[in-house]
Amino acid sequence: MLTIGQLADYTGVTVRAVRHYHERGLLAEPERDASGYRRYGAQAVVDLIQIKTLAEAGVPLSRVKELISAPPPEFSAALAEIDHDLRAKIRDLTRHRRQIADLARGGTERLFLPPEIADILVVLRAMGVSERTVRIERDGWILAAALTPESVGVWAKEKAAALADPRFRDLYLACDEAFDWDPADPQLADLAARLATWDAQRQLAGSAPSQPRGHAMAMTLMNTHIAAVSLAWTHLSEAAPEG
Amino acid sequence: MLTIGQLADYTGVTVRAVRHYHERGLLAEPERDASGYRRYGAQAVVDLIQIKTLAEAGVPLSRVKELISAPPPEFSAALAEIDHDLRAKIRDLTRHRRQIADLARGGTERLFLPPEIADILVVLRAMGVSERTVRIERDGWILAAALTPESVGVWAKEKAAALADPRFRDLYLACDEAFDWDPADPQLADLAARLATWDAQRQLAGSAPSQPRGHAMAMTLMNTHIAAVSLAWTHLSEAAPEG
């Protein structure tokens, strides 16, 4: 008679697996010898090979039992269902591979953000904006996309239009440099004035920005987000309503 | 400031998932308010969306952390590795589907056994051997294939050759019927004698069966297996050396 280790060797599974099958009720518990060791006969080898074969074919252990003693019609039906499950898993994994490939192509940004916003970030980098500021801008857009997904397309258009204006680009770069300034720095007041002027001109030109009404939470989060990174910017955004 | 439920809604994950990410250290634990509730700011939304994006792409949570803060070269390398893992999983599942399809085509037998033995079982069924005996024969071969895989091909050839002999087929059918006989039945002694005669003739013809030397364990298991199913057969196999 076989010990558990011999049984495992003969059938090509691990000792732990055999005991696991006992626990799951797939394999009958054999007699024990005087010292409490399990002693297996031929039937156990046969049963275990059947279990192993099904398990290696991807049949869930919870279905192995029914499958082994199933008459042909149920057997076929059960296999069809298992195959269906396997196909679904493969579809999921294939979709994951596509997403991973997207990530690899566009970095993380293209996947976190709608493409028109990723384009804005490309423009900012091309302008020479610091990576630190680009990241803050990006996070702002992630936030906006999460909180008010319906408005983000409009905002992105407005931002892109503003960035086409050389005066706005100058102001943006100035704000980038102002990041670390002391909130009491007199240059900051000057910059705030220039921002206000630009904003006023834009209003006159009829291209006023669409204000996000009814999104108090979104605006609050944006402001606290700015407050978290730069004192100077906080100061700026209190003086002029343009981030 | 957001509660955990609002954060979850905004980002499209479940509350349980957010807490899970805290446990895994992927998302920083935020401040608590006076009543112990978690209160989230904008950064949490940004971070959570990044985590969600990667997790949905099939990145294991254990790798999400490193991936989020990885510089581009490491980022790409990590993605390549993850893609490799995903491909391996898909290969496994595809292999499982093939095996499931094999199972569906040939029933369980074709997968548990080498094809030449499955063929033997087909012959037996065509002869009119009872399903009970076919199953015992099958289990015997499963056992043989597991215990002495190197010899099983030879034995299968010998068995197939024997089954081509009409006298052996008659004897086999007789043994099939003898399954339930009383071990003291005089017909059994008669059958044993016929078996011995056939065996002697085979020896004279020079087509003696190859004896499994050095496989005492295998023979013991076979014998106990026979003993477990039929007293009459046990009796037979003691009288004549042919199962």
Added chain:
DNA sequence: CTTGACCTTGACCCTGCGTCAACCTCCGAC
């Protein structure tokens, strides 16, 4: 007699959360 290989049960570890359980807290309605 000791050593090393093998056996026993029991219990914790992995993934990615879902789903209780038991209790606390908030907010609007009465």
Added chain:
DNA sequence: GTCGGAGGTTGACGCAGGGTCAAGGTCAAG
């Protein structure tokens, strides 16, 4: 003021399929 219902909190168990200790009993050989 108080009641209900919808939040929140921690803690624990569950899933598949075992891997990997831990602590100790058994066995054959040197």
